[in-house]
Amino acid sequence: MALLRALVLCGFALSLSVASAAELSLDFEAGLPPEAVTTGDVATIADTVHAGAQAISLGKGGQLLIPCADRDGFGTVRMWVYDSGLKLEGDAAKARAYGPVWGLQNSAAQQLVFGLLYAPYLSGNDSYGWVSTADGTGWGSRRYARSPRSPGWHEWTFTVNNETDIVVAVDGKVATGFDMMASKFFRGFSGIFLRGGVELEERLIVDDISVTWQAEPLTERTRPLPGEKRKAPELAAVPLKPELAGQHPRLFFTREDIPAIQERCKTTHKDFFDRLMGGANGYLGQLPPKDAAQCNGDQDMQQWAWWRLTTLAFGYIATGDARYGQKAAESLCGPLYPEDFIFQRPDPPFCRTIPGAGTS
Numbered sequence: 001m002a003l004l005r006a007l008v009l010c011g012f013a014l015s016l017s018v019a020s021a022a023e024l025s026l027d028f029e030a031g032l033p034p035e036a037v038t039t040g041d042v043a044t045i046a047d048t049v050h051a052g053a054q055a056i057s058l059g060k061g062g063q064l065l066i067p068c069a070d071r072d073g074f075g076t077v078r079m080w081v082y083d084s085g086l087k088l089e090g091d092a093a094k095a096r097a098y099g100p101v102w103g104l105q106n107s108a109a110q111q112l113v114f115g116l117l118y119a120p121y122l123s124g125n126d127s128y129g130w131v132s133t134a135d136g137t138g139w140g141s142r143r144y145a146r147s148p149r150s151p152g153w154h155e156w157t158f159t160v161n162n163e164t165d166i167v168v169a170v171d172g173k174v175a176t177g178f179d180m181m182a183s184k185f186f187r188g189f190s191g192i193f194l195r196g197g198v199e200l201e202e203r204l205i206v207d208d209i210s211v212t213w214q215a216e217p218l219t220e221r222t223r224p225l226p227g228e229k230r231k232a233p234e235l236a237a238v239p240l241k242p243e244l245a246g247q248h249p250r251l252f253f254t255r256e257d258i259p260a261i262q263e264r265c266k267t268t269h270k271d272f273f274d275r276l277m278g279g280a281n282g283y284l285g286q287l288p289p290k291d292a293a294q295c296n297g298d299q300d301m302q303q304w305a306w307w308r309l310t311t312l313a314f315g316y317i318a319t320g321d322a323r324y325g326q327k328a329a330e331s332l333c334g335p336l337y338p339e340d341f342i343f344q345r346p347d348p349p350f351c352r353t354i355p356g357a358g359t360s
Helices: 002-015 090-094 255-266 270-283 297-319 322-332 338-343 349-353
Strands: 021-026 037-039 042-045 055-058 063-067 074-083 097-105 111-118 127-132 143-148 152-162 165-170 191-195 204-214
Touching: 055 063, 055 191, 074 097, 090 111, 097 152, 097 204, 111 191, 191 204, 255 270, 255 297, 270 297, 297 322
Parallel strands: none
Antiparallel strands: 021 204, 037 063, 042 055, 055 204, 063 191, 074 152, 074 204, 097 111, 097 191, 111 127, 127 143, 152 165
């Protein structure tokens, strides 16, 4: 059986340069595939395995690259990763430190990995973190994965659908803290990257890896790459009540509701209103980005196009202070007009009807 696995792995290695699709199944019973690239402490072990007789173990600083293809592509990587339940104590739990990491690598030698990451703003004892060396910061930017840790074996799934859509899941639950656009890992993947702890004396143990890879995207891309214009969809007009035609505001409330809203802001909802206006006052001195390319991922675009805009607009409605209205219009009618910002359309006609909004 070991000889058969070795022959299969050799056949996979020979097919890397010619295939438009490939599959790999690796249980380490026959050791590492011949195309694997190792650095430092990398070895098979028999005392901690997911299935079978052997798993792969990487000690402090050890690295393993398993090529999946000779170029970047798309597909799914599944691997079983063992969590020892390591918990750091005291100041060590808030110090910057890399434990074991695992994930993908592309043909530019950039990595997208998850693992045991510690930093003052992370909770490494409780949740996994992630880092992408494609984001321009190298290994400097540790991020929160929102995937809780627990001791034992866990199945990690990396599904690379297209250039702007990667889904990472742990035991079937999506790591919601992963931000595809912030990662800038847009090339697809060509290999699997594993690394033992760096600052931490913690081994990485992995078993039962499976890969499906293909040159073409799994799904059609719906999000634009940075600097790329998105085609606006064909949307059917929503019929309005006749009495609301040409009237603003009209979505959540109308002009007739404003006096009651202003009264609540002064009385029953004053605490909330004061906190909201603290944010609005801070936004008055901020300048919106010129276009989507200047935003750091989807969350930054959401904050500019919706959070700041709606806070400023409500501040204007509730106080009548033109400063808030003008600042909201600056975003609404400039590069961050929500619909036109999303679809990169340059001509928002409604904005030009707002006094003081300008014609940009």
